[in-house]
Amino acid sequence: xxxxxxxxxxxxxxxxxxxxxxxxxxxxxxxxxxxxxxxxxxxxxxxxxxxxxxxx
Numbered sequence: 001x002x003x004x005x006x007x008x009x010x011x012x013x014x015x016x017x018x019x020x021x022x023x024x025x026x027x028x029x030x031x032x033x034x035x036x037x038x039x040x041x042x043x044x045x046x047x048x049x050x051x052x053x054x055x056x
Contacts, residue, residue, distance in 0.1 A: 003051040011044035 001009070018039050025033050 007044065007047040007051055010047060011040055014043050015040040 022033055025031065
């Protein structure tokens with residue numbers, strides 16, 4: 001598995017975890033937590049930046 005594929009797999013797993021956390025919080029409190037949805041794209045960006053810097 002190359003670095004690009006690893007980045008997408010890790011990002012997908014983090015996205016699923018964040019969605020699960022958001023669903024659990026919504027189920028118990030009734031509040032929608034928007035901040036949880038910002039984490040996966042930021043983490044994906046960091047991983048891609050790190051992968052690109054390793055190839056240079």
